[in-house]
Amino acid sequence: MAYIICEPCVGVKDKACVAVCPVDCIHEGTEPLDMLYIHPDECIDCGLCEPECPVTAIFADSDLPKDQERFIQINADFFRNK
Ligand code: SF4
Ligand code: SF4
Numbered sequence: 001m002a003y004i005i006c007e008p009c010v011g012v013k014d015k016a017c018v019a020v021c022p023v024d025c026i027h028e029g030t031e032p033l034d035m036l037y038i039h040p041d042e043c044i045d046c047g048l049c050e051p052e053c054p055v056t057a058i059f060a061d062s063d064l065p066k067d068q069e070r071f072i073q074i075n076a077d078f079f080r081n082k
Contacts, residue, residue, distance in 0.1 A: 017052055023042055
């Protein structure tokens with residue numbers, strides 16, 4: 001399991017989540033979308049970032065809203081070559 005950042009972060013990017021992540025696994029990027037991304041192998045599932053997000057963009061992957069499920073693939077695409 002890991003946490004996933006979804007659509008509400010696009011264009012917001014205030015990085016409140018980055019400030020609290022104990023393992024620095026939240027990365028900024030512009031492709032495929034201009035947002036922040038959580039590295040799925042580095043995230044330790046502590047959940048600290050979730051309540052910090054002012055636009056409710058962060059969910060556990062097991063708890064993703066139906067209309068945000070595509071962000072699992074978007075996230076995987078972002079880290080594919082990293
Ligand atoms: S759940 Fe914890 S480890 Fe994972 S991205 Fe959020 S703050 Fe970082
Ligand atoms: S706190 Fe939310 S809106 Fe801000 S950068 Fe993190 S995921 Fe994006």
